[in-house]
Amino acid sequence: MANPMHLGLQDAMSPLMEELLYFHDHTLMIIFLISMFVLYTISVLLLTSLYHTNATDVQEMEMIWTILPALILITIALPSLRTLYLMDETTNPCLTIKVIGHQWYWTYEYTDFSQLEFDSYMLPTQDLPQGHFRLLEVDHRMIVPTSSSTRTLITAEDVLHSWAVPSLGIKMDAVPGRLNQTSLTSPNPGVFYGQCSEICGANHSFMPIVVEAVPMQHFQNWLKTNS
Amino acid sequence: METEDKEDVKESFKILGILDVQKVPCARESILYGSLGSLVAGTGYFLATSRVKRSFDFGVGGFILTTLGYWFYCRYNYAKLRIQQRIIQEGMKNKIIYEGTQFDPVIKEKNNQSGN
Numbered sequence: 001m002a003n004p005m006h007l008g009l010q011d012a013m014s015p016l017m018e019e020l021l022y023f024h025d026h027t028l029m030i031i032f033l034i035s036m037f038v039l040y041t042i043s044v045l046l047l048t049s050l051y052h053t054n055a056t057d058v059q060e061m062e063m064i065w066t067i068l069p070a071l072i073l074i075t076i077a078l079p080s081l082r083t084l085y086l087m088d089e090t091t092n093p094c095l096t097i098k099v100i101g102h103q104w105y106w107t108y109e110y111t112d113f114s115q116l117e118f119d120s121y122m123l124p125t126q127d128l129p130q131g132h133f134r135l136l137e138v139d140h141r142m143i144v145p146t147s148s149s150t151r152t153l154i155t156a157e158d159v160l161h162s163w164a165v166p167s168l169g170i171k172m173d174a175v176p177g178r179l180n181q182t183s184l185t186s187p188n189p190g191v192f193y194g195q196c197s198e199i200c201g202a203n204h205s206f207m208p209i210v211v212e213a214v215p216m217q218h219f220q221n222w223l224k225t226n227s
Numbered sequence: 228m229e230t231e232d233k234e235d236v237k238e239s240f241k242i243l244g245i246l247d248v249q250k251v252p253c254a255r256e257s258i259l260y261g262s263l264g265s266l267v268a269g270t271g272y273f274l275a276t277s278r279v280k281r282s283f284d285f286g287v288g289g290f291i292l293t294t295l296g297y298w299f300y301c302r303y304n305y306a307k308l309r310i311q312q313r314i315i316q317e318g319m320k321n322k323i324i325y326e327g328t329q330f331d332p333v334i335k336e337k338n339n340q341s342g343n
Binding site for chain 2: 007008025026028029030032033036037040044048075
């Protein structure tokens, strides 16, 4: 999850997020080097006392500064497209969960095995137990089994919302009257936090998402207990 | 355990607060080799020509080219390694699931041999 003053991406907890992190590292290194080159060039231009006012025939340089950026863009685009199509790959999910956004809470419906439905409200700061995270904890978490592909169908009841869990690499808009589908897989058990990512009114910042991945046996016990 | 975690946190070095050189695969080696390449290119040019400013240009250029070159080479090999790791992981998982069942390749092979 995020730390105070956290600037980069969160640690990956799903294979998709690993691929996104991988692509991010690759692109970031290229960007750093280009920025370093530009900074150095600007500083040299500012600090030099020499100047050439009659530069009319610089075709070689023009060729370099056309072809080189094109090659750099290709080296960025190819992994980008690979990751993009990887995100759209269809899996064979073992479970379907419906996520419905309201002002200002989420509803989770598990209708595959039993008619289980519950609302997930943010825990107010005054009710927060010691050591829990402010503005991130909820009263009822979304429980999913580990190492199992889960299909989530996301929609909204009233206005636009967005269901986002950064460490799983998921962000999907919740649009009223529309079902958006995304796939969720976590190889490891854990608790993953997210927040609504589409402005939806006064309490937009106070409708967090908590996904808890548990082993299949625990998931089955939880289903039996709650249905 | 706590002291080990604290030491890990202290050692983490992030360029511009984003690129964690310790955690990102190939980043540390790329920066180190890039620095070495920069030093070699810049110093070599200066020793050959005694031109200070142009040596700095070569130094920066050497850093960029060496870092980028090693970065692509190392990431390509790392990607190949990850694919192999995934194949091995999948194989181990399948072995655990199918061991002793009719789908176990070892049992299938024995059955084929006994059939032949």
